[in-house]
Amino acid sequence: MRVLGIDPGLTRCGMGVVEGSVGRPLSLVDVNVLRTSADRPVAERLVTIEKGVDAWIEEHRPDAVAVERVFARSDVSTVMGTAQASGIAMVCAARRGLPIALHTPSEVKAAVSGNGRADKAQVGAMVTRILRLDAMPKPADAADALALAITHIWRGGAQARIDAALAAAGRNRR
């Protein structure tokens, strides 16, 4: 499956596309960071993000979109813009009927590094290793977007196996 991971932000919005399935090597399809200037009105910046996400979905045709779940307890100065950017990203995906999953930063860190409190450098290093890249994706928003996509494939795979097992158990009971 092909997953678009989005690390939402008004100033920098990371977008990473990863392809693969559970138990097989994953591969990087593309990664980018959308930037908008703090000098521009928020509405204009959000439209730029909408266009950028739309263009990426159009170009890469992901099977699902994974967006970082934003918490109100995050840094107050940026949380409103992050929430708005995440809303725009979700709408871009939902309008096309794409499945959307939200993963928390802790879930992503735990999935790629085995440690829910891993730092940016550890996440970046694990993303580099998992996708067999020559260098760590920069800036951190790019690595975080890829980590979201990786998390989605791995968690989705586990969820699919659990669903299949439950369905099989249900059939056996009938």
Next chain:
Amino acid sequence: MRVLGIDPGLTRCGMGVVEGSVGRPLSLVDVNVLRTSADRPVAERLVTIEKGVDAWIEEHRPDAVAVERVFARSDVSTVMGTAQASGIAMVCAARRGLPIALHTPSEVKAAVSGNGRADKAQVGAMVTRILRLDAMPKPADAADALALAITHIWRGGAQARIDAALAAAGRNRR
């Protein structure tokens, strides 16, 4: 001028259209509250809001859109959804090139009631009086959206007069 005021929210999104200009009686064009169910995924709820705001802009053709400015210090349980809904509303307006203004709750309360700390009932009562309505618009989100539109017309008018005076002063200096 005709202004669409939007009191953003994921569960209830107030939309009020007011027409008029500074120094003349204002009139209610239409008011509505978009509702989305907390049982539905956030992305789907945001798409519902996008469609509702788009349909209203299409129907009422406002000259400007006034959106309540959301603060991170608001109620934590709803602030993320409010921020996302406000982002969607702004994008709907910005995509059409409509001017967008953000007004804080205090600015709105001060504009319609003369008191930046007025309560919901006072704001509702003043909106009813200003628009010469038979009854107070309900729920509060409807009254708040109308108060935003009223604020925008009154503040915009003052700003336009200041701009005109400054322009005239500039001409006189030349």
